[in-house]
Each structure stands twice: as C-alpha cells, then as structure tokens.
Amino acid sequence: MKGRFAAWWSVCLTAAVLASCQDDISSPKTVASVTVAPSAPTVVVGTTVQLTATVRDESGNILTDRTVAWSSDDSAVASASSTGLVTGVTAGGPVTITATSEGMRGTAAITVAPVPVASVTVSPSAPTVVVGTTVQLTATVRDEAGNSLTDRTITWSSDDSAVASVSSIGLVTGVGTGGPVTITATSEGKSGTAAITVAPVPSDFILTDIHDPFDFIGHCPTTDPAYAAIEQDFEFLSDGQPSTTQITCTEPYTTTPEGELTDELVAVQTLRIAYYMNEGSQGKLPWTPLGLYDWMKSLIAGVNFRSQSGNSYCCNFINGKYYFGTSRKESSALSYYRELDGLFAWLGLFLHEVRHRSGPGHTTGCPAFPLPTDPAGCDAEYDLSNLGSYGVQYWFFAGVSLGRINIGLGCQDPATAEYWARRFAGLANVYPARFVANPPATVAPAPPYGGSCFTH
16 A cells, blocks of 8 residues: 555645746736836936836846846937936936836936036136226136036136126226236136236327216207206307207117207217217317317307308407308208217317317328319328327227227127228318328227226
8 A cells, every 4th residue: 555655745846836937927927126226316418327127027137138228318418328327418417217017117317427527717817907997807727638618617816806806707897907817717626727917008098988878879968968068168159140940859869769869969969979088088188188088169159140141160250259260951861960980070170170279280281182273171290299180080989980089889799890980081081181290190999899898
C-alpha cells in the first residue's frame, strides 16, 4: 500500500505544479505601480535628462516586458520623448512628466533653469558726459557659448554717485565734474563695467530753458506766464498804427486752425522762444553781452506789419522808436510757422534784422551775389568778433544743429534728433555762400545729434 500511495502522490504533485505553471503562462502579472526616477530633477534650457520608469506588480516584482508611454503637461517648457528623454525648452516649471503603463502612472516634477550667465559687457565702455547730461549704457549678457541672453535681470551701480549716478535701466547722469567713475552692470553674479568721465559745461555752451522743443512749441504763447512780459516789451503795429488784431490760440499751437493764425500770433510765439533762450545765452553771444531776448528788446520796440508786400527790413522809425518791418503773410503761408524749423527760421530773421541796428551792413562780391550790380546780399566776412546779419543767422542755426545752443533735441529718440539736427544744418548751410571772405564751414551734424540731453 505504501508504495502504491507514494506513486500516486508523486503523480498528483507533478500535475499540480504543471497546472500552476500553465496558469502563470496563460495569465501574466498585472501592473500595479509605476515610479519615475529621478523624481524632481532640474535641467538647463537646451539640455536633457533621461528619466527611467520602473514597473511593478502587486507583489513588488519588477516587470520588464511592459510598454511605457511618456507625456509632458507643458511641452513648451519641458518636452518628453517616447523613451523618457526630457528636454528643457524654456525656463519654468515644475512641469509634470508622466510615465503610463497599463493604466498606471508615475510622475516626475521637472524644473527648467535658464542658461547660466557667463559674461556681461557694457557699452559704450568709456564715454564722457557733460555735467547735467545723460548717457544711456547698454549691458550685453552672454552664455558660455557667446550667445546673447535677453531675459536676464540686470542691476546697475556707481562707485561714486556724487560724480555720476546711474538709474535702474543704465541711464547715467553727470552730476559733478570728475571721474573716471566705474559703472557696473551685474547679472547672476557676473559683472561688466564702463568708466565714465564727467566734463564741465563748455564755456561757450548755451543751455536754454527749452528742454523739449516739441512740447514747448505745442503750447500757445497766450497761456504762458511770459506772455505778459512779451506784450509789455514788444509792440505790434499795423502799417505804423497799433495793431487791433486779437491774438487767439487753440492748443496745441502746432495744430491751431488756419483761421486763427495771424502774423501777431506767430510773432509772439517766436519771441517766446527768444524769451526762454535769454538766461542761458547771457554772456554767450559773440556780438553782445546781453541775453538773446534782452538784446532784441534793447534795440527794437516791436514789429511793424505792413499790408504791402515786400522784403523784411530794419528798421521803421516810428514815433521815435525802431521797429522790425515785415509784410503780412497769407494764412496758408503762416502754417509753416507752426513747425519747429519754421519758428526758428522766423527767429533767425528777427535776429538778422535787429543786428542791422548795430552791426555791419551788407555788400556784394560773395558767391551768392558776386556782381557790383547785385543787391547787397553779402557780409564782408565771417568774423565772430564782428558778425554781420548773415553771420548771426548762420551762427544761430549752426549752434542749434550742433548742440552748442541746446534746446533739447538730443533728448529725443535718435532718429528724431538726427532728422532735426540735419534740418537745422540745412538752415545754416544757406549762408556760407553769402560771405566775401572767410566763409564759415558747412555744418555737418554728428552724434550726439542736437547735442547732449541735459537733465535740467
């Protein structure tokens, strides 16, 4: 019996194991969990990190024969390939990278760091500014491959703010004469520098009280506190009699309706420019120690507008006073004097005619009027110690163009500053052909166009 039982038990045991093995073959293990490693890595933009998914059954056994799908919840920051290779696209995160197998998921939180800053350079590297003016510095941030990085925070500092201060955007202001002052731009621990020298205002430099010429001429003279002083200092006549024209102006002056434009309004706006150039020009004009406005009012009592057409001239002598004489203009022609160069051209003519009260007269023999029979349209020579009327106009327009007479052109954007510096150069360059000897040079503006930008 014992032998027969043992044989039977052996057969049964073999059959049970076989059945179990057959069950294992016919019923593979179910995925119970997926884990991803590393779980919270940081990658730099443009670099990669390989993630690994571990798949286990409910007993914790690793299952190696299962398909794993990878996905990113923000592929614009970090993308994931079909093999779990994650690429940093842009700085940000954390981005959830998910590995999925048979409905089970595991995740990793990816943070994408920006490319590290390797260097900072500052330009211009060694500028000179005049006291009261500014210069814009630019910091260029690069990675170790030399690529420019545009999305970085930059902090600015000065090692001597009493001489040169710097704003949070790299705008340097000359505060006091001296230097060089080190201006430092720093980003992510890397720094670049510029050496700033602050020079005094040149002795012949005229810093006017016109800080933004376009904003200035946009305002009506009738709303300016200076209007009362101009009315008191200059009288307007019409054919020798007090003008009865009512001066009105609708803001902005530059778009005043044509019907409101009168010779008197344009004259007041022109004299207003001279008024705000007066203080800065005292002792700076080659032909008088007075300021521009004070010099004009010391020589003429006002303007006589004539109904008869003809050239402007100086002067009408009326009731014991001298008046700049000029013909009235049509309203359509007055439109030009709503523009910056129109008003300054008109002021230049004022200066020309007023100069006739004390300066040398005209002659002939210059390239513009070479013949003795020509009208007297020349100055004998360009001599700063004794400027004639054309010399005054040239000096004035050249000064504005080159920034020696500073009206704030340099505070405009570079394209605007260059455009108007060249327009004023065009006004000046009419005159070199009107000198018999020693003509002035042709005006050729160069940066900084219209002069430095003063902070006032």
